[in-house]
Amino acid sequence: MQRIEPVIYKTKMLQTRSFISTLKESPENAESISHRLMLRANMVRMLVAGVYSYMPLGFKVLSKIENIIRQEMNSVGSQELLLPSLQPIELWQKTGRDELLGETMIRFTDRRGRKLCLGPTHEEVVTELAANFVKSYRDLPFVLYQIQTKFRDEVRPRFGIVRSCEFIMKDAYSFDRDIKGLVEIYEKMRLAYEKIFRRCGLDFVSVKADSGVIGGDVSHEFMVPAESGEDVIFKCKICNEVKSAAEVQVEDCPHCKQDMEKVNTLEIGHIFQLGEKYSKALGVKFLDEEGKQQTVQMGCYGIGVSRLISAIIEQNHDKDGIIWPAQVAPYQVVVVPVNVSDKEIFEKACDIHKTLEEAGIECLLDDRDERAGVKFKDADLLGFPLRITVGNKWTNEKKLELMERRSKGSRDIGAGQALEEVRRCLQTGDCG
Numbered sequence: 001m002q003r004i005e006p007v008i009y010k011t012k013m014l015q016t017r018s019f020i021s022t023l024k025e026s027p028e029n030a031e032s033i034s035h036r037l038m039l040r041a042n043m044v045r046m047l048v049a050g051v052y053s054y055m056p057l058g059f060k061v062l063s064k065i066e067n068i069i070r071q072e073m074n075s076v077g078s079q080e081l082l083l084p085s086l087q088p089i090e091l092w093q094k095t096g097r098d099e100l101l102g103e104t105m106i107r108f109t110d111r112r113g114r115k116l117c118l119g120p121t122h123e124e125v126v127t128e129l130a131a132n133f134v135k136s137y138r139d140l141p142f143v144l145y146q147i148q149t150k151f152r153d154e155v156r157p158r159f160g161i162v163r164s165c166e167f168i169m170k171d172a173y174s175f176d177r178d179i180k181g182l183v184e185i186y187e188k189m190r191l192a193y194e195k196i197f198r199r200c201g202l203d204f205v206s207v208k209a210d211s212g213v214i215g216g217d218v219s220h221e222f223m224v225p226a227e228s229g230e231d232v233i234f235k236c237k238i239c240n241e242v243k244s245a246a247e248v249q250v251e252d253c254p255h256c257k258q259d260m261e262k263v264n265t266l267e268i269g270h271i272f273q274l275g276e277k278y279s280k281a282l283g284v285k286f287l288d289e290e291g292k293q294q295t296v297q298m299g300c301y302g303i304g305v306s307r308l309i310s311a312i313i314e315q316n317h318d319k320d321g322i323i324w325p326a327q328v329a330p331y332q333v334v335v336v337p338v339n340v341s342d343k344e345i346f347e348k349a350c351d352i353h354k355t356l357e358e359a360g361i362e363c364l365l366d367d368r369d370e371r372a373g374v375k376f377k378d379a380d381l382l383g384f385p386l387r388i389t390v391g392n393k394w395t396n397e398k399k400l401e402l403m404e405r406r407s408k409g410s411r412d413i414g415a416g417q418a419l420e421e422v423r424r425c426l427q428t429g430d431c432g
């Protein structure tokens, strides 16, 4: 039978033209669940070890996460900018981090003989920028942030985009006149981080952390419990108190005096009260009301934006594949005509797809000439929150099947109800 071309959908989201492909088998040398599923769903593709391309599906998820981060960062009054990846080594020498970062930093000399690196983080660049801007107490406080590619020659790139040599980070930097101001913005950021991770569908904890090479006095890490996580935290089985490895010497809960359990975690974010570490080295000073010169108090706030994709999958999957939380799903709905050669079925599927898209719901039409079983398996693997099937029930009873990915609960609906039902299910996460 001849395939029916969905003429009006030439530019719409057809699965046959969307660069989506799936692998049945788990690829070799993928060591974690999220890495395996991301490769099977063709979300990312390795170029060389530790370096990945984001395929359209992976990029869609990345963009959704970035937008959640932008909204929450903007809502606490921070301003987005974009700093360069190419940075002079000289600048790093001023803070002493040139040596500290050592081989993690990717360095080279350009044709002018300038010694440069590819930025592994941006404290130096942003602090130097602030030094040229801040003059008076009136210029403070402010917070700048960016979402940008970082480069780190990791000793052991692993688990796909969890630990890669080129990755996307959101990094924010706060500048304040005193410690009180710094602590205030730090607390605001902490709450913003909690909102971001909740909106990404993550179950996370925050623990007091070691400040490492970034430095400073107080710092917190945001951790996602995950089997493949390279960090550990300690959790009390009785009161759920959590402690970082840095905090725990005897492995007893401070409240219950009971053994704490080791939990593997992925670090998704890290915030620091830097104090004067960078502002002193790079001279960010201001005149206070009395005309006295003071040093700016800084904080910095990082999120592993690309690593978040892996963290979300680590926590949201089942034996059949990924289960996207609606807010970060690449498409909210996949419409599956069971037989694209059946004119009535295919046209109805196109029709439903159009209705949803026009209502602003991101929707994919699985227009492939494949068996229904193959399409269902792929939809499960790719993890779209909702699936609408147009099949024999449409031919016989004018009913569509609406299925929810997480619970696999489904029910029959009329075509006229599709939009309203999809909206309701996306909101409540339940359509059974």
Ligand SMILES: Nc1ncnc2c1ncn2[C@@H]1O[C@H](COP(=O)(O)OP(=O)(O)OP(=O)(O)O)[C@@H](O)[C@H]1O
Binding pocket: 121, 152, 154, 161, 162, 163, 164, 165, 166, 167, 168, 169, 212, 267, 268, 269, 270, 302, 303, 304, 305, 306, 307
């Ligand atoms: N190599 C990497 N690949 C992907 N994401 C990373 C990588 N290194 C760090 N991140 C992410 O960027 C965030 C902020 O960077 P930061 O410098 O605080 O990380 P880090 O302490 O070096 O992390 P890790 O201990 O995992 O190496 C981290 O919380 C993490 O989520």
Ligand SMILES: [Mg+2]
Binding pocket: none
């Ligand atoms: Mg590191």
Ligand SMILES: [Zn+2]
Binding pocket: 236, 237, 238, 239, 240, 241, 253, 254, 255, 256, 257, 258
């Ligand atoms: Zn306890």
